[in-house]
Amino acid sequence: DSECGEANEAENGSLDAATTGLAFQEEPEIAQPNETAERPFAGPAILWGILSSEVSPQAMNDGSVNFPESEVLDMDAIVNIWLAAGYDCQLPLEETAASPAVTDAMLMDGGESMQPYQSPVPICPYLIKESPGKGQGVFAARHVVKGERVLVDKPFFVVTKPYNARTVLEEFERMPFARRQQYMQLHCPNRSDNTNMIDVMCIFEANCFNIGSAAAMFLTATRFNHSCLPNIYYSWSEKRDEIVLHSMTDIPKGEEMTICYGRAFCTRDQRQSELRIYNFYCGCPACQTETASGKASESRRLVMKALNDQIIMFQSMLNEALLVYGLQDPLMPVLQLIELIKEEKLHGELMTPYRDAADYLRGRGNFEEALTFAHLELEEEVVCLGNDSDVVYKTIEYIEGLEQVFEKAKGAEMQECEETEELEPGALDDRDNDPTDSDAEIQSPEQTHGATAPEEQKQKQKQNPLQKQKSPENPTPTSKRSQSGRIPKPNTSHTAATVELGKNPEGTRRTNAKTPVSTRAASTHGPRVSVSSARNE
Numbered sequence: 042d043s044e045c046g047e048a049n050e051a052e053n054g055s056l057d058a059a060t061t062g063l064a065f066q067e068e069p070e071i072a073q074p075n076e077t078a079e080r081p082f083a084g085p086a087i088l089w090g091i092l093s094s095e096v097s098p099q100a101m102n103d104g105s106v107n108f109p110e111s112e113v114l115d116m117d118a119i120v121n122i123w124l125a126a127g128y129d130c131q132l133p134l135e136e137t138a139a140s141p142a143v144t145d146a147m148l149m150d151g152g153e154s155m156q157p158y159q160s161p162v163p164i165c166p167y168l169i170k171e172s173p174g175k176g177q178g179v180f181a182a183r184h185v186v187k188g189e190r191v192l193v194d195k196p197f198f199v200v201t202k203p204y205n206a207r208t209v210l211e212e213f214e215r216m217p218f219a220r221r222q223q224y225m226q227l228h229c230p231n232r233s234d235n236t237n238m239i240d241v242m243c244i245f246e247a248n249c250f251n252i253g254s255a256a257a258m259f260l261t262a263t264r265f266n267h268s269c270l271p272n273i274y275y276s277w278s279e280k281r282d283e284i285v286l287h288s289m290t291d292i293p294k295g296e297e298m299t300i301c302y303g304r305a306f307c308t309r310d311q312r313q314s315e316l317r318i319y320n321f322y323c324g325c326p327a328c329q330t331e332t333a334s335g336k337a338s339e340s341r342r343l344v345m346k347a348l349n350d351q352i353i354m355f356q357s358m359l360n361e362a363l364l365v366y367g368l369q370d371p372l373m374p375v376l377q378l379i380e381l382i383k384e385e386k387l388h389g390e391l392m393t394p395y396r397d398a399a400d401y402l403r404g405r406g407n408f409e410e411a412l413t414f415a416h417l418e419l420e421e422e423v424v425c426l427g428n429d430s431d432v433v434y435k436t437i438e439y440i441e442g443l444e445q446v447f448e449k450a451k452g453a454e455m456q457e458c459e460e461t462e463e464l465e466p467g468a469l470d471d472r473d474n475d476p477t478d479s480d481a482e483i484q485s486p487e488q489t490h491g492a493t494a495p496e497e498q499k500q501k502q503k504q505n506p507l508q509k510q511k512s513p514e515n516p517t518p519t520s521k522r523s524q525s526g527r528i529p530k531p532n533t534s535h536t537a538a539t540v541e542l543g544k545n546p547e548g549t550r551r552t553n554a555k556t557p558v559s560t561r562a563a564s565t566h567g568p569r570v571s572v573s574s575a576r577n578e
């Protein structure tokens with residue numbers, strides 16, 4: 042039996058050739074594992090121990106095994122041995138160490154000191170077992186800390202999109218027999234007794250992940266069940282050709298680890314309808330709308346959806362259009378969305394609005410607050426994607442860019458202050474009292490977009506020669522308090538800011554694409570994968 046423990050009901054190899062037009066070649070049985078192999082050790086060490094009998098159990102146990110560079114293991118052999126031996130991660134496990142974090146060093150050298158990800162506890166954090174009413178599921182085999190890399194999985198079956206039954210079956214047919222066996226052992230919500238072709242498609246639909254231009258299946262990642270309040274974030278690394286799963290919160294030993302198959306910013310009915318293709322009804326706390334907490338979640342998500350739509354609309358509008366229509370400050374829905382996401386504990390959804398806030402503030406010339414949000418984004422990314430992620434590198438670059446413009450702006454302001462002081466001693470004091478200079482003051486939308494009409498702005502500048510129009514090209518530091526020259530520490534209580542739509546340095550990242558791929562993060566932190574029917578894309 043395989044790790045899933047699920048009987049392979051279908052008769053492998055008997056795919057109906059007459060129906061599919063595909064020949065189905067029998068291949069030799071998979072290799073049996075070493076009967077004498079013990080199983081007191083975890084993960085790769087077990088496999089390496091099986092394949093290399095010279096390693097002492099003690100060395101494997103205390104982590105002193107050095108896997109020789111020359112020993113490149115054949116992944117197929119590993120998987121077959123692993124599965125045939127029935128190994129999983131049900132091991133005596135220790136409690137845990139600290140969560141990975143963004144270090145000052147990482148920020149100081151622009152990411153050069155970033156190391157390959159290392160698990161705080163070198164013991165497999167999960168086990169796969171029956172999850173009542175859901176088939177198999179993945180559970181915490183020990184206490185898992187926030188930000189741990191729970192799993193890295195390579196696809197074993199990939200079909201280019203758009204796919205159809207024929208292309209899926211053709212790819213299926215190309216796989217070696219042992220792989221087809223593994224495929225057939227994956228979860229099939231409606232397994233038929235004799236029509237394997239239908240089972241192949243049913244398994245595909247229930248288990249495939251969108252990975253950019255393709256849909257892919259994984260042996261272990263597919264075992265994660267869904268929750269609308271997930272504790273695991275998954276991302277697809279194009280470069281490394283693997284799916285990476287991280288814990289978004291601390292997960293106590295024994296708790297199920299879940300991912301979100303669909304969109305987060307929508308109502309229960311919308312979510313349930315999107316999940317229909319997986320043939321189950323989600324009973325997570327957010328879907329139990331008859332309870333008080335379910336009701337609260339439902340109202341939050343309704344507002345989140347509205348805010349998200351509003352942000353998408355703002356991002357597609359030009360500054361001028363916002364001014365003409367006198368629409369509200371576009372930062373406000375972003376800040377509200379951030380607060381609701383935090384209340385709802387949808388941690389994986391924070392990265393995009395944090396960047397949105399940073400972009401808006403940067404566009405406004407408020408670099409200090411932009412930096413604060415960029416740091417918050419970075420922290421979330423390290424938790425959800427790992428400190429070796431390309432996205433993290435890019436965010437560090439973004440922060441560096443922001444720091445540079447911030448420094449430049451401070452230099453310009455200092456120079457201007459000096460010049461003005463020479464001309465008009467005492468002008469600085471006036472400036473400090475000038476109400477138009479407060480970056481921490483909230484202004485109403487009318488104040489932002491109405492009262493600061495070009496004529497009036499000119500007038501203000503006349504009155505106050507120190508105040509420049511805030512724009513990325515002609516930036517003005519936010520206040521004298523922000524001139525410490527240090528990277529501001531993240532501060533979540535943001536009340537600031539009059540902003541205008543800034544130029545998003547990475548282009549428009551929000552999409553309204555009809556896809557179950559969650560929210561707008563797709564192109565920011567993506568390609569974001571989703572267990573979903575790739576045909577929807």
Ligand SMILES: C[S@@+](CC[C@H](N)C(=O)[O-])C[C@H]1O[C@@H](n2cnc3c(N)ncnc32)[C@H](O)[C@@H]1O
Nearest residue numbers: 175176177228247248263264265266267319321
């Ligand atoms: C990708 S698989 C997940 C692993 C699967 N449970 C297994 O046994 O391998 C998706 C299937 O798991 C089941 N499932 C996932 N999340 C569920 C949930 N929250 N409640 C009930 N069933 C769920 C559904 O049958 C769905 O089609």
